[in-house]
Amino acid sequence: MTYKLILENMRYHPLRSLLSVLLIAIPVTLILTLVGLSRGMLDESKNRTTAIGADIMVRPPGSSIITFSGAPMPQGLVKKLRQEPHVVAATGVITQPVGGGISNVFGVDLNEFNNMSGGFNFIEGGPFKQPNDILIDDVYAQQEKKHVGDTVNVLNHNWRVSGIYRSGKLARMVLPIAIVQDLTGNTGRVSLIYLKVDHPDNIKPVIASLQKQPHLEGYPIYSVPEYLSLVSVDNVPALKSFIHVVIAIGVVIGFAVVCLSMYMAVLQRTREIGILKALGASRVYILELIVAEAFAMGFFGTLVGILFSFGARWIILTVFPASLQQAIVPDWWPIAGLIALFAALLGALYPGFRAARQDPIEALAYE
Amino acid sequence: MSEAPLIEIRDLRKIYRVGRVDVEALRGVDLDVARGEFVAIVGPSGSGKSTLFHIVGGLTPATSGTVRIGGQDVGAMSDAGRTRLRKTTVSFVFQKFNLLPNLTAGDNIELARFLAGKDHAADPHFQDVLKLLGIGDRLRHKPSELSGGEQQRVAIARAVVNHPAILLADEPTGNLDSANSRTVLELLRDLNQRLGQTILMITHNPEAATYGHRIVNMHDGRIVATPPPT
Numbered sequence: 391m392t393y394k395l396i397l398e399n400m401r402y403h404p405l406r407s408l409l410s411v412l413l414i415a416i417p418v419t420l421i422l423t424l425v426g427l428s429r430g431m432l433d434e435s436k437n438r439t440t441a442i443g444a445d446i447m448v449r450p451p452g453s454s455i456i457t458f459s460g461a462p463m464p465q466g467l468v469k470k471l472r473q474e475p476h477v478v479a480a481t482g483v484i485t486q487p488v489g490g491g492i493s494n495v496f497g498v499d500l501n502e503f504n505n506m507s508g509g510f511n512f513i514e515g516g517p518f519k520q521p522n523d524i525l526i527d528d529v530y531a532q533q534e535k536k537h538v539g540d541t542v543n544v545l546n547h548n549w550r551v552s553g554i555y556r557s558g559k560l561a562r563m564v565l566p567i568a569i570v571q572d573l574t575g576n577t578g579r580v581s582l583i584y585l586k587v588d589h590p591d592n593i594k595p596v597i598a599s600l601q602k603q604p605h606l607e608g609y610p611i612y613s614v615p616e617y618l619s620l621v622s623v624d625n626v627p628a629l630k631s632f633i634h635v636v637i638a639i640g641v642v643i644g645f646a647v648v649c650l651s652m653y654m655a656v657l658q659r660t661r662e663i664g665i666l667k668a669l670g671a672s673r674v675y676i677l678e679l680i681v682a683e684a685f686a687m688g689f690f691g692t693l694v695g696i697l698f699s700f701g702a703r704w705i706i707l708t709v710f711p712a713s714l715q716q717a718i719v720p721d722w723w724p725i726a727g728l729i730a731l732f733a734a735l736l737g738a739l740y741p742g743f744r745a746a747r748q749d750p751i752e753a754l755a756y757e
Numbered sequence: 758m759s760e761a762p763l764i765e766i767r768d769l770r771k772i773y774r775v776g777r778v779d780v781e782a783l784r785g786v787d788l789d790v791a792r793g794e795f796v797a798i799v800g801p802s803g804s805g806k807s808t809l810f811h812i813v814g815g816l817t818p819a820t821s822g823t824v825r826i827g828g829q830d831v832g833a834m835s836d837a838g839r840t841r842l843r844k845t846t847v848s849f850v851f852q853k854f855n856l857l858p859n860l861t862a863g864d865n866i867e868l869a870r871f872l873a874g875k876d877h878a879a880d881p882h883f884q885d886v887l888k889l890l891g892i893g894d895r896l897r898h899k900p901s902e903l904s905g906g907e908q909q910r911v912a913i914a915r916a917v918v919n920h921p922a923i924l925l926a927d928e929p930t931g932n933l934d935s936a937n938s939r940t941v942l943e944l945l946r947d948l949n950q951r952l953g954q955t956i957l958m959i960t961h962n963p964e965a966a967t968y969g970h971r972i973v974n975m976h977d978g979r980i981v982a983t984p985p986p987t
Contacts, residue, residue, distance in 0.1 A: 391871035394864060395857075402859035494950065665855045669915075670844030670872045672837065750816045754855065 391534055396683045403658065405674035411690045414734065417640030418695025418726045423702045424636050425722050428629055431663050433649045433656050435620045443507040444481075444584035447617050449602070451608035452471060463609075465537040465571075468502075474600065476592040479506040482580030484570045488563070490545055494546050496561040497570030503560070506586050510555035510564075514538045517553060518566055525564040527557035528712045545573055574711060606692040623701035637729055643735025644691070648684045652741035656680065656748075664753025674745035680742035688734030692727040761828065761902050762789035763922060763955055764813065769822035769864070771978075772915030782808040784978035785822070791920075795949040795956045805978040806959045810925050814847045815839030827922060844873045848916035852928035854908040856900040863896030863913040868916050873919040874923040883918055889947055890914050906937030913944060917954060924948070932964055942968045 400407040448471065450462040465482050472480035481502035485494040497534070500517055503509070510517075513528055515538035524542055531554045541548045546562060571577045587596050593613045600611050612620070656663070662677060671679075703716040771783040783976040784804045790796055796808050811817045812822055815831055816839075825928050826846060834842060844974075849855075856865045870880075887893045890910045897958060909929060916924055929940035946968050948954040958969060966972045974981045 391864075391868055395868070398859040398864075662853070663859055665857060666872070667815070667840075668843060668849050668855070669869050671841055672840045675872070698967075711887070751811050754851070756818075 391680060394678065395679065396686050399655070399659070399683060400686065404650060404654070406602055406654060406658075407687065408689045408737055409604075409605055410647055412643050413651075414688055416689025416732075417636075417643045417695035418692050418730050419698035419702060421633075421640050421729065422631055422695060422699035422719060422722055423716060425514055426699060426716040426719045427706070429719055430635070430717035432621050433717060435557055436621055436714040437661065438560055439536050439614065439618065442503075442614075443586060444614055445587045445590065446585040446597060446600075447612050447614060448583040448585065448606070449610045449612070450455060450581065451610070453610065461582050463569055464578050468580065468583055470602070470605075470722065471583060476587045476589070476596050477585050478588050479586040480583060481506050481581045482567070483560075484574070484576060484579070485561075485581045486545060486570055486574055487516075488503060488699065489661045493562050495563040495570065497565050497567035498560070499567050505603055506560060506584060510553070510559060510709055512553045512555050515551065515553035515697070519552055520550065521566070521569065522549050523552035523566075523749075525553045526551055527554060527555055527559075527562050529557040530562040533711050533713070537581050545570075547552070547573070552638075552707050570578060574587065640726075640729055641733045641736070644688070645737045648687060648734045648737025650737075652680055652740055653688065653744070655683070656664040656741045656745045659745075660748065660753050660756040663748050664756065667750035675745040677742040680745050682736045684734040684738030684742075685731055688731040689727070692723070692745045694724060694729045695730070759980075760792065763792040763794075763827060764770045764788070764957075765823070765825040766789040766809075766813070767823045769809070769812065769824060770820045771805070771812060771817075771822045779957045781978055783822075784818070786975075786978070786980055788957065788973065788980060790923075790957060793949070793953040794870075794971075795946065796971055796973055797966035798957060798959050798973045799875070799963070800967045800976060801886060801961075804847055804975040806920070806975050807927060808978075810849075810927055810957070810959060811976070813923070814849060814925050815842040845919065846921055847923045847925060848919065848921040850912050850916050850924065852927040852931035854900070854905070854912045854932070856908055857913055857914070858900050861897050861899055862892065862903060862907075865900070866896070866913060867913045869915045869918050875919060880918075886948075886952075887914060889951070890944060897935070904937070905933050905941055909933060909937070909941050909946065911975070912946070914942070917948060917952075922952055922955060924956045926956060928959055928961065930960065930962060938965065946953030 392525070448463070463482070468480050471477060479502070481499060484497040486497070487493075488495050494654040510525065518525070524534060524544065526542060531599070534542070534543060536549050536551050536554070538554060540551050542551055542563070543549075544565075549565070571579060571609070585596070587593055597611050597613060600606050666676060700718065703718060706714045706716045767788055769786040770781070770785050773780045773782055786805070786809060799811070799937070800806050808817075812819045813826070819832055827829070829933040831839065831842065856862070857868065860868065883934065890913060892907060892910045892914060895903055895907055895911070900911070903911065929945065930941055933941060942965055945956055945958065949956050956969075958965070959967050
């Protein structure tokens with residue numbers, strides 16, 4: 391009977407209930423979209439790194455797991471590392487953030503890179519032919535509606551698209567390494583060095599051997615699988631804090647929405663609360679009723695929020711396929727649901743206590 | 758030895774504070790109601806009838822005096838005790854029906870059973886009551902789909918579904934036309950005669966008051982022997 395009472399109450403004021411559910415859904419969507427974006431972009435980055443075909447990564451001293459800022463490693467190191475035992479290929483790349491830091495343009499030595507990864511799978515055009523040529527992947531080409539021969543403005547320069555390759559390898563945009571080095575004032579320097587070894591069993595021995603070399607002291611050297619395991623939300627500077635801030639905002643919005651909605655509901659139902667009391671409903675039961683209705687709104691708000699996160703993903707994939715990737719994160723659905731329910735509980739307490747304390751005679755006289 | 762009254766009211770007083778003014782709603786009411794009695798309480802507005810009902814029904818405490826129902830002192834009850842009283846012993850029928858608008862007639866009745874903790878217990882006897890009230894085929898309708906007379910009959914069904922010792926009817930015909938008023942009053946009389954339901958009914962209507970076994974006149978918070986001049 392309690393469930394019926396709650397559902398009928400919600401149905402009796404459909405607009406209020408719908409608005410409350412939608413407003414609770416917004417923070418749920420926000421949380422799921424943010425977490426989904428974080429995970430989607432990190433997964434995309436992992437996939438592109440995996441497709442390079444390297445076994446070992448050498449990173450600049452003091453660099454963080456995620457960010458590649460500047461190009462502090464001498465390019466000569468690539469040649470030295472290539473001569474190490476069991477190393478069959480080595481290539482250095484330089485990265486430069488573009489598009490507000492959302493993605494990077496990579497400068498590569500195409501011969502070295504092809505040797506390691508098997509090269510790009512071109513859909514249109516082919517490798518660099520002229521100094522101002524750029525390679526872009528199909529996702530970026532589709533988003534920006536570019537074809538071979540079109541112009542792309544990156545790093546404040548106009549580049550001619552010489553080739554469009556299938557996405558999923560290294561980056562969305564690739565330029566010749568020497569040109570990026572010169573443009574960014576990093577002539578002769580690289581951001582990252584990838585190594586390929588002759589056999590997977592030799593990855594660990596090669597890393598151990600490199601770590602012992604005095605000129606590589608302080609250089610983080612990872613196997614690619616080890617590096618990929620470190621790429622997570624926890625290791626992205628400030629991302630975790632940002633997610634916490636969004637969760638806190640979600641709780642505040644949910645609390646405010648439910649408090650306002652249930653307060654309105656209690657006012658609208660003053661007479662009905664009086665009737666319930668006259669029928670013998672206890673204060674605790676009235677409080678339970680208000681809290682349970684808020685929980686129902688929190689529950690439906692979570693369901694709608696989850697649906698909206700699919701909608702947000704569709705919009706992001708349609709509008710910004712090259713810049714943003716959003717994953718669907720089912721493991722966060724219960725977390726987002728608990729956040730919504732917690733906010734609903736907080737929001738229902740004051741209206742609930744107010745309803746429970748209501749004088750039945752005044753309530754019955756309410757018009 | 759005669760049976761003790763079901764309701765014993767002694768020197769009952771109630772003072773409301775309205776702003777800075779004390780309003781004496783009841784000024785020493787004494788009343789006994791026997792089990793199975795149908796008492797009509799008549800008096801002008803402000804005479805204290807509704808206040809008397811609210812105290813007997815445990816909706817508000819008295820300022821002084823005692824109300825005993827079945828020997829239990831209502832004034833000594835805690836809030837939980839008065840809630841229990843409304844669940845099991847006393848029920849109300851109101852002038853404005855006071856059905857929950859979002860529930861069907863059947864669910865309104867079921868709610869009273871649920872609140873009394875009887876929602877799962879079958880009650881074949883209640884089918885007779887529904888038949889008596891003539892609303893068996895209206896139970897799936899919401900109050901807005903029922904006439905005033907039907908709504909009041911549903912409210913009566915809700916009031917008697919848990920077999921309360923006392924039914925307090927506050928102007929039960931106040932919102933009804935004369936035909937529906939008669940129907941409701943006859944139903945109340947039937948419930949009293951056939952089931953032995955004790956009923957206290959407030960009314961302004963002298964004709965309605967004649968349906969009771971006796972009439973209690975109230976004026977200025979007191980019970981008076983003769984009706985006050987209108």
